[in-house]
Amino acid sequence: MASIELRQVSKIYQNNQYSVRDVDLKIRDGEFVIFLGPSGCGKSTTLRMIAGLESITSGELRINGQNVNHVAPRDRNIAVVFQSYALYPHMTVAENMGFGLKMRGTATGVIRQKVAETAAMLGLDQLLHRKPGALSGGQRQRVALGRAIVREPQAFLLDEPLSNLDAQLRAEMRTELIKLHRRLGKTMVYVTHDQIEAMTMGDRICIMRDGYLVQSGTPLEVYANPANTFVARFLSSPPINLIPCVARVWANGVSLELNDTCRLRVADYAQVDYRRYDGQPVTLGIRPEDFHARQLNANWQPVMFKVTAVEALGAENIVIGTIADIRFVVRLDRHTLPSTGSTITLYMDPDPLHLFDSLTGDVLPRRASPPLAS
Ligand SMILES: Nc1ncnc2c1ncn2[C@@H]1O[C@H](COP(=O)(O)OP(=O)(O)OP(=O)(O)O)[C@@H](O)[C@H]1O
Ligand SMILES: [Mg+2]
Numbered sequence: 001m002a003s004i005e006l007r008q009v010s011k012i013y014q015n016n017q018y019s020v021r022d023v024d025l026k027i028r029d030g031e032f033v034i035f036l037g038p039s040g041c042g043k044s045t046t047l048r049m050i051a052g053l054e055s056i057t058s059g060e061l062r063i064n065g066q067n068v069n070h071v072a073p074r075d076r077n078i079a080v081v082f083q084s085y086a087l088y089p090h091m092t093v094a095e096n097m098g099f100g101l102k103m104r105g106t107a108t109g110v111i112r113q114k115v116a117e118t119a120a121m122l123g124l125d126q127l128l129h130r131k132p133g134a135l136s137g138g139q140r141q142r143v144a145l146g147r148a149i150v151r152e153p154q155a156f157l158l159d160e161p162l163s164n165l166d167a168q169l170r171a172e173m174r175t176e177l178i179k180l181h182r183r184l185g186k187t188m189v190y191v192t193h194d195q196i197e198a199m200t201m202g203d204r205i206c207i208m209r210d211g212y213l214v215q216s217g218t219p220l221e222v223y224a225n226p227a228n229t230f231v232a233r234f235l236s237s238p239p240i241n242l243i244p245c246v247a248r249v250w251a252n253g254v255s256l257e258l259n260d261t262c263r264l265r266v267a268d269y270a271q272v273d274y275r276r277y278d279g280q281p282v283t284l285g286i287r288p289e290d291f292h293a294r295q296l297n298a299n300w301q302p303v304m305f306k307v308t309a310v311e312a313l314g315a316e317n318i319v320i321g322t323i324a325d326i327r328f329v330v331r332l333d334r335h336t337l338p339s340t341g342s343t344i345t346l347y348m349d350p351d352p353l354h355l356f357d358s359l360t361g362d363v364l365p366r367r368a369s370p371p372l373a374s
Protein backbone atom coordinates (compact mmCIF):
# COMPACT_ATOMS: atom_id res chain seq x y z
CA MET A 1 0.00 0.00 0.00
CA ALA A 2 1.49 3.35 -0.94
CA SER A 3 0.03 6.70 -1.80
CA ILE A 4 2.73 9.21 -2.69
CA GLU A 5 2.26 12.94 -2.41
CA LEU A 6 4.60 15.72 -3.52
CA ARG A 7 3.87 19.16 -2.13
CA GLN A 8 5.73 22.04 -3.76
CA VAL A 9 8.77 19.81 -4.18
CA SER A 10 11.87 21.48 -5.65
CA LYS A 11 15.43 20.38 -6.27
CA ILE A 12 18.47 22.57 -6.73
CA TYR A 13 21.83 20.85 -7.28
CA GLN A 14 25.14 22.54 -6.47
CA ASN A 15 24.97 24.58 -9.67
CA ASN A 16 22.15 26.66 -8.09
CA GLN A 17 19.71 25.93 -10.87
CA TYR A 18 16.29 24.40 -10.38
CA SER A 19 16.13 20.87 -11.75
CA VAL A 20 12.64 20.33 -10.35
CA ARG A 21 10.39 23.20 -9.41
CA ASP A 22 7.30 23.39 -7.17
CA VAL A 23 5.92 20.01 -8.16
CA ASP A 24 2.52 19.22 -6.65
CA LEU A 25 1.28 15.71 -7.31
CA LYS A 26 -0.86 13.13 -5.53
CA ILE A 27 -0.36 9.54 -6.62
CA ARG A 28 -3.10 7.21 -5.40
CA ASP A 29 -2.38 3.82 -3.91
CA GLY A 30 -2.15 1.32 -6.78
CA GLU A 31 -2.01 3.98 -9.47
CA PHE A 32 0.25 3.61 -12.54
CA VAL A 33 1.67 7.07 -13.24
CA ILE A 34 3.90 8.00 -16.17
CA PHE A 35 6.41 10.86 -16.12
CA LEU A 36 6.90 12.05 -19.68
CA GLY A 37 9.08 14.83 -20.99
CA PRO A 38 12.20 15.70 -22.98
CA SER A 39 15.75 15.01 -21.83
CA GLY A 40 16.78 17.09 -18.82
CA CYS A 41 13.26 18.10 -17.74
CA GLY A 42 13.62 16.58 -14.25
CA LYS A 43 11.96 13.15 -14.53
CA SER A 44 14.78 11.11 -12.99
CA THR A 45 15.44 13.72 -10.33
CA THR A 46 11.79 13.59 -9.23
CA LEU A 47 11.89 9.80 -9.15
CA ARG A 48 15.13 9.77 -7.18
CA MET A 49 13.66 12.17 -4.62
CA ILE A 50 10.66 9.84 -4.18
CA ALA A 51 13.06 6.91 -3.70
CA GLY A 52 15.16 8.90 -1.23
CA LEU A 53 18.28 8.66 -3.41
CA GLU A 54 18.36 12.45 -3.78
CA SER A 55 17.66 15.02 -1.07
CA ILE A 56 14.73 17.42 -1.41
CA THR A 57 15.74 21.10 -1.50
CA SER A 58 12.32 22.40 -0.49
CA GLY A 59 8.80 21.10 -0.20
CA GLU A 60 7.40 17.96 1.29
CA LEU A 61 7.23 14.33 0.25
CA ARG A 62 4.58 12.19 1.90
CA ILE A 63 4.14 8.45 1.66
CA ASN A 64 0.86 7.18 3.07
CA GLY A 65 0.32 10.59 4.62
CA GLN A 66 3.64 10.59 6.53
CA ASN A 67 6.39 13.11 5.82
CA VAL A 68 9.39 11.06 4.62
CA ASN A 69 11.75 13.90 3.61
CA HIS A 70 14.40 12.53 5.94
CA VAL A 71 13.59 8.83 5.85
CA ALA A 72 16.45 6.68 4.44
CA PRO A 73 15.79 4.90 1.11
CA ARG A 74 15.85 1.41 2.65
CA ASP A 75 13.15 2.43 5.14
CA ARG A 76 10.79 3.67 2.41
CA ASN A 77 10.28 0.14 1.06
CA ILE A 78 10.21 1.35 -2.52
CA ALA A 79 11.96 -0.54 -5.32
CA VAL A 80 13.72 1.30 -8.13
CA VAL A 81 14.55 -0.18 -11.53
CA PHE A 82 16.88 1.88 -13.70
CA GLN A 83 17.64 1.86 -17.39
CA SER A 84 21.07 0.37 -16.62
CA TYR A 85 20.02 -2.58 -14.50
CA ALA A 86 23.33 -3.54 -12.89
CA LEU A 87 23.11 -7.27 -12.22
CA TYR A 88 25.95 -9.00 -10.40
CA PRO A 89 27.80 -10.81 -13.20
CA HIS A 90 29.25 -13.58 -11.01
CA MET A 91 25.86 -14.54 -9.53
CA THR A 92 23.19 -16.69 -11.15
CA VAL A 93 19.76 -15.32 -11.98
CA ALA A 94 18.36 -16.90 -8.80
CA GLU A 95 21.15 -15.39 -6.66
CA ASN A 96 20.69 -11.97 -8.26
CA MET A 97 16.97 -12.05 -7.59
CA GLY A 98 17.31 -13.23 -4.01
CA PHE A 99 20.27 -11.02 -3.07
CA GLY A 100 18.26 -8.23 -1.44
CA LEU A 101 16.33 -10.67 0.72
CA LYS A 102 19.56 -12.47 1.72
CA MET A 103 21.07 -9.16 2.83
CA ARG A 104 18.01 -8.64 5.04
CA GLY A 105 18.55 -12.02 6.67
CA THR A 106 15.49 -13.74 5.17
CA ALA A 107 15.53 -17.54 5.62
CA THR A 108 16.97 -19.49 2.66
CA GLY A 109 13.78 -21.54 2.15
CA VAL A 110 11.64 -18.41 1.98
CA ILE A 111 14.03 -16.80 -0.50
CA ARG A 112 13.97 -19.89 -2.70
CA GLN A 113 10.18 -19.94 -2.72
CA LYS A 114 9.76 -16.24 -3.50
CA VAL A 115 12.38 -16.35 -6.25
CA ALA A 116 10.68 -19.39 -7.79
CA GLU A 117 7.24 -17.74 -7.72
CA THR A 118 8.52 -14.50 -9.22
CA ALA A 119 10.58 -16.30 -11.86
CA ALA A 120 7.48 -18.22 -12.93
CA MET A 121 5.51 -14.97 -13.19
CA LEU A 122 8.21 -13.42 -15.41
CA GLY A 123 8.94 -16.51 -17.51
CA LEU A 124 12.42 -16.86 -16.04
CA ASP A 125 11.99 -20.26 -14.40
CA GLN A 126 14.14 -22.07 -16.97
CA LEU A 127 16.96 -19.55 -16.58
CA LEU A 128 17.48 -19.48 -12.82
CA HIS A 129 20.92 -21.13 -13.00
CA ARG A 130 22.32 -18.94 -15.77
CA LYS A 131 24.63 -15.99 -15.22
CA PRO A 132 23.62 -12.54 -16.62
CA GLY A 133 26.29 -12.79 -19.35
CA ALA A 134 24.32 -15.67 -20.89
CA LEU A 135 21.02 -13.76 -21.09
CA SER A 136 19.45 -11.54 -23.74
CA GLY A 137 18.74 -7.87 -23.00
CA GLY A 138 15.06 -8.57 -22.39
CA GLN A 139 15.83 -11.48 -20.07
CA ARG A 140 18.24 -9.32 -18.06
CA GLN A 141 15.60 -6.65 -17.84
CA ARG A 142 13.15 -9.17 -16.44
CA VAL A 143 15.73 -10.33 -13.87
CA ALA A 144 16.14 -6.71 -12.73
CA LEU A 145 12.36 -6.44 -12.40
CA GLY A 146 12.22 -9.78 -10.61
CA ARG A 147 14.85 -8.60 -8.15
CA ALA A 148 12.56 -5.67 -7.34
CA ILE A 149 9.40 -7.80 -7.14
CA VAL A 150 10.74 -10.42 -4.69
CA ARG A 151 11.35 -7.66 -2.15
CA GLU A 152 7.58 -7.04 -2.12
CA PRO A 153 7.98 -3.26 -2.01
CA GLN A 154 5.01 -0.99 -1.46
CA ALA A 155 5.75 0.88 -4.71
CA PHE A 156 7.86 0.53 -7.85
CA LEU A 157 9.77 3.36 -9.49
CA LEU A 158 10.91 2.52 -13.01
CA ASP A 159 13.29 4.87 -14.81
CA GLU A 160 13.24 4.20 -18.57
CA PRO A 161 13.62 0.48 -17.93
CA LEU A 162 12.98 -0.53 -21.53
CA SER A 163 15.12 1.95 -23.42
CA ASN A 164 17.96 -0.54 -24.00
CA LEU A 165 15.69 -3.00 -25.76
CA ASP A 166 14.87 -3.28 -29.45
CA ALA A 167 11.44 -2.18 -30.68
CA GLN A 168 9.83 -5.63 -30.66
CA LEU A 169 11.07 -6.58 -27.21
CA ARG A 170 10.01 -3.18 -25.93
CA ALA A 171 6.49 -3.76 -27.15
CA GLU A 172 6.42 -7.20 -25.50
CA MET A 173 7.80 -5.90 -22.21
CA ARG A 174 5.32 -3.04 -22.29
CA THR A 175 2.46 -5.54 -22.33
CA GLU A 176 4.17 -7.60 -19.60
CA LEU A 177 4.51 -4.57 -17.35
CA ILE A 178 0.86 -3.63 -17.78
CA LYS A 179 -0.13 -7.17 -16.80
CA LEU A 180 2.29 -7.12 -13.89
CA HIS A 181 0.79 -3.91 -12.58
CA ARG A 182 -2.69 -5.42 -12.75
CA ARG A 183 -1.54 -8.55 -11.01
CA LEU A 184 0.43 -6.89 -8.20
CA GLY A 185 -1.87 -3.88 -7.79
CA LYS A 186 1.08 -1.83 -6.49
CA THR A 187 1.73 1.85 -7.05
CA MET A 188 4.04 2.34 -10.03
CA VAL A 189 5.80 5.44 -11.28
CA TYR A 190 7.31 5.00 -14.72
CA VAL A 191 9.64 7.44 -16.45
CA THR A 192 9.82 7.54 -20.21
CA HIS A 193 10.22 9.89 -23.12
CA ASP A 194 8.47 7.43 -25.39
CA GLN A 195 5.05 8.68 -26.41
CA ILE A 196 3.59 5.24 -27.11
CA GLU A 197 4.62 3.92 -23.70
CA ALA A 198 3.07 7.01 -22.12
CA MET A 199 -0.22 6.70 -23.98
CA THR A 200 -0.66 2.97 -23.46
CA MET A 201 0.75 2.00 -20.08
CA GLY A 202 -0.41 4.33 -17.36
CA ASP A 203 -3.59 5.45 -15.62
CA ARG A 204 -2.23 8.96 -15.76
CA ILE A 205 0.46 10.92 -17.60
CA CYS A 206 2.43 13.73 -15.94
CA ILE A 207 4.18 15.89 -18.50
CA MET A 208 7.28 17.75 -17.34
CA ARG A 209 9.16 20.65 -18.88
CA ASP A 210 12.18 22.54 -17.49
CA GLY A 211 11.56 21.11 -14.01
CA TYR A 212 7.87 22.02 -13.92
CA LEU A 213 4.97 19.61 -13.99
CA VAL A 214 3.06 21.10 -16.91
CA GLN A 215 -0.04 18.89 -17.05
CA SER A 216 -1.36 15.66 -15.62
CA GLY A 217 -4.39 13.60 -16.56
CA THR A 218 -5.43 10.34 -18.18
CA PRO A 219 -3.65 9.77 -21.50
CA LEU A 220 -6.76 10.47 -23.55
CA GLU A 221 -7.68 13.55 -21.49
CA VAL A 222 -4.26 15.09 -22.03
CA TYR A 223 -4.30 14.14 -25.70
CA ALA A 224 -7.73 15.69 -26.22
CA ASN A 225 -7.11 18.79 -24.09
CA PRO A 226 -3.45 19.79 -24.17
CA ALA A 227 -2.72 22.68 -21.81
CA ASN A 228 -0.30 24.35 -24.22
CA THR A 229 1.58 23.94 -27.48
CA PHE A 230 4.40 22.07 -25.72
CA VAL A 231 2.07 19.28 -24.55
CA ALA A 232 0.23 19.26 -27.88
CA ARG A 233 3.53 18.85 -29.74
CA PHE A 234 4.81 16.19 -27.36
CA LEU A 235 1.74 13.98 -27.73
CA SER A 236 1.50 14.03 -31.50
CA SER A 237 3.44 12.01 -34.03
CA PRO A 238 4.11 13.43 -36.54
CA PRO A 239 4.01 16.72 -34.59
CA ILE A 240 0.79 18.72 -34.47
CA ASN A 241 0.51 21.51 -37.09
CA LEU A 242 0.86 24.85 -35.28
CA ILE A 243 -0.13 27.71 -37.57
CA PRO A 244 -0.19 31.42 -36.72
CA CYS A 245 -3.49 32.99 -37.80
CA VAL A 246 -6.07 35.60 -36.85
CA ALA A 247 -9.50 34.80 -35.38
CA ARG A 248 -12.33 36.79 -37.05
CA VAL A 249 -16.07 36.90 -36.63
CA TRP A 250 -17.88 36.84 -39.99
CA ALA A 251 -21.57 36.61 -40.83
CA ASN A 252 -21.39 32.80 -40.71
CA GLY A 253 -19.44 32.69 -37.44
CA VAL A 254 -15.83 32.59 -36.24
CA SER A 255 -13.19 31.66 -38.78
CA LEU A 256 -9.43 31.49 -38.61
CA GLU A 257 -7.70 33.55 -41.22
CA LEU A 258 -4.48 31.75 -42.12
CA ASN A 259 -3.69 34.24 -44.89
CA ASP A 260 -5.48 36.23 -47.63
CA THR A 261 -6.70 33.12 -49.40
CA CYS A 262 -7.37 30.64 -46.60
CA ARG A 263 -10.03 30.70 -43.91
CA LEU A 264 -11.07 27.78 -41.73
CA ARG A 265 -14.33 27.92 -39.84
CA VAL A 266 -14.18 26.70 -36.23
CA ALA A 267 -16.59 23.94 -35.16
CA ASP A 268 -20.14 24.86 -34.14
CA TYR A 269 -19.68 23.79 -30.53
CA ALA A 270 -16.68 26.16 -30.13
CA GLN A 271 -18.25 29.20 -31.84
CA VAL A 272 -19.52 30.85 -28.66
CA ASP A 273 -16.24 30.44 -26.79
CA TYR A 274 -13.98 31.64 -29.60
CA ARG A 275 -16.02 34.75 -30.45
CA ARG A 276 -14.15 36.77 -27.86
CA TYR A 277 -10.85 36.39 -29.78
CA ASP A 278 -12.19 38.42 -32.71
CA GLY A 279 -9.30 40.23 -34.37
CA GLN A 280 -6.63 38.56 -32.22
CA PRO A 281 -3.56 36.71 -33.49
CA VAL A 282 -3.77 33.11 -32.26
CA THR A 283 -2.04 29.80 -32.97
CA LEU A 284 -4.11 27.09 -34.58
CA GLY A 285 -3.24 23.52 -33.55
CA ILE A 286 -4.50 20.71 -35.74
CA ARG A 287 -3.10 17.19 -35.72
CA PRO A 288 -2.02 15.35 -38.90
CA GLU A 289 -4.70 12.67 -38.36
CA ASP A 290 -7.52 15.23 -38.49
CA PHE A 291 -7.26 15.54 -42.26
CA HIS A 292 -9.07 12.92 -44.31
CA ALA A 293 -9.21 11.87 -47.93
CA ARG A 294 -12.98 11.28 -47.84
CA GLN A 295 -15.68 13.42 -46.30
CA LEU A 296 -17.43 11.24 -43.73
CA ASN A 297 -19.12 14.12 -41.94
CA ALA A 298 -20.87 17.13 -43.44
CA ASN A 299 -18.98 19.60 -41.21
CA TRP A 300 -15.54 18.45 -42.38
CA GLN A 301 -14.13 21.30 -44.47
CA PRO A 302 -12.64 20.75 -47.92
CA VAL A 303 -9.13 22.19 -48.44
CA MET A 304 -6.88 22.08 -51.47
CA PHE A 305 -3.67 20.36 -50.48
CA LYS A 306 -0.56 20.57 -52.65
CA VAL A 307 1.67 17.54 -52.05
CA THR A 308 5.40 18.20 -51.65
CA ALA A 309 6.59 14.89 -50.14
CA VAL A 310 5.16 11.49 -49.26
CA GLU A 311 6.40 9.03 -46.66
CA ALA A 312 4.71 5.70 -47.41
CA LEU A 313 4.95 3.73 -44.16
CA GLY A 314 2.93 0.71 -45.24
CA ALA A 315 0.20 0.98 -42.62
CA GLU A 316 -0.37 4.68 -43.37
CA ASN A 317 1.04 7.56 -45.41
CA ILE A 318 2.54 10.70 -43.93
CA VAL A 319 2.09 13.43 -46.50
CA ILE A 320 3.80 16.82 -46.37
CA GLY A 321 2.40 19.67 -48.38
CA THR A 322 0.81 23.09 -48.37
CA ILE A 323 -2.64 24.61 -47.97
CA ALA A 324 -2.67 28.16 -49.39
CA ASP A 325 1.16 28.10 -49.35
CA ILE A 326 1.27 27.20 -45.64
CA ARG A 327 3.07 23.99 -44.71
CA PHE A 328 1.01 21.17 -43.18
CA VAL A 329 1.72 17.55 -42.40
CA VAL A 330 -1.18 15.14 -42.73
CA ARG A 331 -1.62 11.47 -42.02
CA LEU A 332 -3.62 9.51 -44.55
CA ASP A 333 -4.78 5.91 -44.68
CA ARG A 334 -2.70 3.46 -46.71
CA HIS A 335 -5.19 3.49 -49.58
CA THR A 336 -4.58 7.17 -50.21
CA LEU A 337 -1.14 7.57 -51.75
CA PRO A 338 -1.00 10.88 -53.64
CA SER A 339 1.93 11.65 -55.91
CA THR A 340 4.40 14.42 -55.21
CA GLY A 341 3.47 17.63 -57.02
CA SER A 342 -0.24 16.77 -57.25
CA THR A 343 -3.03 18.80 -55.66
CA ILE A 344 -5.71 16.85 -53.83
CA THR A 345 -8.84 17.70 -51.87
CA LEU A 346 -8.66 16.83 -48.19
CA TYR A 347 -11.32 17.28 -45.52
CA MET A 348 -10.40 18.82 -42.19
CA ASP A 349 -12.35 17.77 -39.11
CA PRO A 350 -12.71 21.03 -37.12
CA ASP A 351 -13.84 19.32 -33.87
CA PRO A 352 -10.39 18.44 -32.47
CA LEU A 353 -8.88 21.80 -33.42
CA HIS A 354 -7.26 23.85 -30.63
CA LEU A 355 -6.43 27.52 -30.34
CA PHE A 356 -3.41 28.68 -28.37
CA ASP A 357 -2.24 32.08 -27.19
CA SER A 358 0.21 33.24 -29.84
CA LEU A 359 2.67 34.58 -27.24
CA THR A 360 2.54 32.15 -24.30
CA GLY A 361 1.44 29.01 -26.17
CA ASP A 362 -1.20 28.34 -23.47
CA VAL A 363 -4.47 26.90 -24.71
CA LEU A 364 -7.26 29.45 -25.15
CA PRO A 365 -10.01 28.20 -22.90
CA ARG A 366 -13.28 26.96 -24.28
CA ARG A 367 -16.00 25.62 -22.05
CA ALA A 368 -17.74 23.43 -24.59
CA SER A 369 -16.32 20.02 -25.53
CA PRO A 370 -16.40 18.43 -28.95
CA PRO A 371 -19.44 16.22 -29.51
CA LEU A 372 -18.68 12.53 -28.92
CA ALA A 373 -17.62 10.69 -32.06
CA SER A 374 -20.60 8.94 -33.61
N1 LIG B 1 23.92 15.53 -9.96
C1 LIG B 1 23.54 16.60 -10.66
N2 LIG B 1 24.17 17.80 -10.50
C2 LIG B 1 23.78 18.89 -11.18
N3 LIG B 1 22.78 18.91 -12.07
C3 LIG B 1 22.11 17.76 -12.28
C4 LIG B 1 22.47 16.54 -11.59
N4 LIG B 1 21.62 15.57 -12.01
C5 LIG B 1 20.79 16.14 -12.92
N5 LIG B 1 21.09 17.44 -13.08
C6 LIG B 1 20.38 18.40 -13.96
O1 LIG B 1 19.01 18.44 -13.57
C7 LIG B 1 18.17 18.51 -14.71
C8 LIG B 1 17.19 17.36 -14.67
O2 LIG B 1 17.90 16.15 -14.82
P1 LIG B 1 17.17 14.75 -14.85
O3 LIG B 1 18.23 13.69 -14.83
O4 LIG B 1 16.16 14.69 -13.78
O5 LIG B 1 16.46 14.80 -16.28
P2 LIG B 1 15.59 13.71 -17.03
O6 LIG B 1 14.27 14.31 -17.30
O7 LIG B 1 15.62 12.42 -16.29
O8 LIG B 1 16.36 13.58 -18.42
P3 LIG B 1 16.70 12.26 -19.32
O9 LIG B 1 15.46 12.01 -20.14
O10 LIG B 1 17.83 12.74 -20.17
O11 LIG B 1 17.06 11.14 -18.42
C9 LIG B 1 19.09 18.50 -15.93
O12 LIG B 1 19.26 19.82 -16.35
C10 LIG B 1 20.39 17.94 -15.40
O13 LIG B 1 21.49 18.47 -16.09
MG1 LIG C 1 16.45 10.53 -16.68
